Amino acid sequence: MAGRKSKTATAEKPKATRKASTKTSAKADVKAGAKADVKRANVKLKALKASGKAAGTGKTKKTPTAQSLAGVRPAKCKTKSSFVSIASGRRSAEIADVYDELERLAAYIDAAKREIAAISPHDVKDEFLLSATDELDAIIEATATATNTIMDSCELVEGVMGDVTDEVGAKLMDATTSIYEACTFQDITGQRIGKVVTALKNIEDRIDALVLALGDELIAPKVKNKTTKPKSEAKTTLTDADLLEGPQLGAKAKSQAEIDDLLASFD
Amino acid sequence: MAVDMNMNVLIVDDYKTMLRIIRNLLRQLGFENVEEATDGTQALEILKDSGGKFGLIISDWNMEPMTGIELLRHVRADDKLKHIPFIMVTAESKSENVITAKEAGVSNYIVKPFNAATLKSKMVSVLGDF
Numbered sequence: 001m002a003g004r005k006s007k008t009a010t011a012e013k014p015k016a017t018r019k020a021s022t023k024t025s026a027k028a029d030v031k032a033g034a035k036a037d038v039k040r041a042n043v044k045l046k047a048l049k050a051s052g053k054a055a056g057t058g059k060t061k062k063t064p065t066a067q068s069l070a071g072v073r074p075a076k077c078k079t080k081s082s083f084v085s086i087a088s089g090r091r092s093a094e095i096a097d098v099y100d101e102l103e104r105l106a107a108y109i110d111a112a113k114r115e116i117a118a119i120s121p122h123d124v125k126d127e128f129l130l131s132a133t134d135e136l137d138a139i140i141e142a143t144a145t146a147t148n149t150i151m152d153s154c155e156l157v158e159g160v161m162g163d164v165t166d167e168v169g170a171k172l173m174d175a176t177t178s179i180y181e182a183c184t185f186q187d188i189t190g191q192r193i194g195k196v197v198t199a200l201k202n203i204e205d206r207i208d209a210l211v212l213a214l215g216d217e218l219i220a221p222k223v224k225n226k227t228t229k230p231k232s233e234a235k236t237t238l239t240d241a242d243l244l245e246g247p248q249l250g251a252k253a254k255s256q257a258e259i260d261d262l263l264a265s266f267d
Numbered sequence: 268m269a270v271d272m273n274m275n276v277l278i279v280d281d282y283k284t285m286l287r288i289i290r291n292l293l294r295q296l297g298f299e300n301v302e303e304a305t306d307g308t309q310a311l312e313i314l315k316d317s318g319g320k321f322g323l324i325i326s327d328w329n330m331e332p333m334t335g336i337e338l339l340r341h342v343r344a345d346d347k348l349k350h351i352p353f354i355m356v357t358a359e360s361k362s363e364n365v366i367t368a369k370e371a372g373v374s375n376y377i378v379k380p381f382n383a384a385t386l387k388s389k390m391v392s393v394l395g396d397f
Binding site for chain 1: 287292329380381
């Protein structure tokens, strides 16, 4: 019975296997059949690997395939090494998964870098933040100057209190005291604005750190259209909104004398 | 005991405008002998070189390099200066600040913005009526 079964089985085997099975015992025949199974399993698992499903191969029958992934010939496999190769195959699949994740992460970071570059961090820092800081510093300076001017006038008033009647002098004293009290706003305003300036400087520092971390493409500031145009063309494309910049700061501000000279140059 | 209206008052603030305001208010209250410092370090130098002439210190808190609270601690740790009344005048109005100042030995505490009446009442509470 065993021999018949064996023959039946060999009829379904490849030619080379069938030849071998006719010459050997039933035991050898079974062994050869197992080799063929290993080959078939190997092909199947290669296909699985190609379709990205190799990670699920945990059955004993598919052991040779796992070994083939590790570069070991299935025919030479022994039971003990089979387990090692399963682990090795799983590890390979896990590493492949990690690579996939890393690729997705790299793509995400790349997209984020492009988006940040589009915001032009340099422009944000150089134009808007520095400008805002300068404007706030100018507010502090202007309010301090105004406060001191008010106090100059108060001190003049105090100086003539002795020249008036006591009743008028007392009224002047009350008035100047109220003015001095009101002038304390400058200190509070200055401190509040100082906090905002500190916050802006922190943002500047973080933008610097971001630019440094994200690389060269962010380091070069965005080239502005208006600077690439010839001066004459830039002048003609100025809109009304371009002319609304508010009070000029320090050295940028023109004096009345400079304005007068400019106007006179049109004559 | 009557308050010596000729006493020397040291005012400390990093805002020169505020120094001028306090000086003017003190003058209106009758105190003419006023000296100024713009931070704790400068104030401490003036105090140590003064020979004990100051009868009152009025100081801001938030200054650099030495803050008002640090100045207060130095003053209270100095045997020659620790008796001088110390009024903190500051925008720092959190309870923690007041408690810290009290623990450091502050005589009174005024929150900015303040008015002349508040300044006078705090001075009276420290120096006596004038």
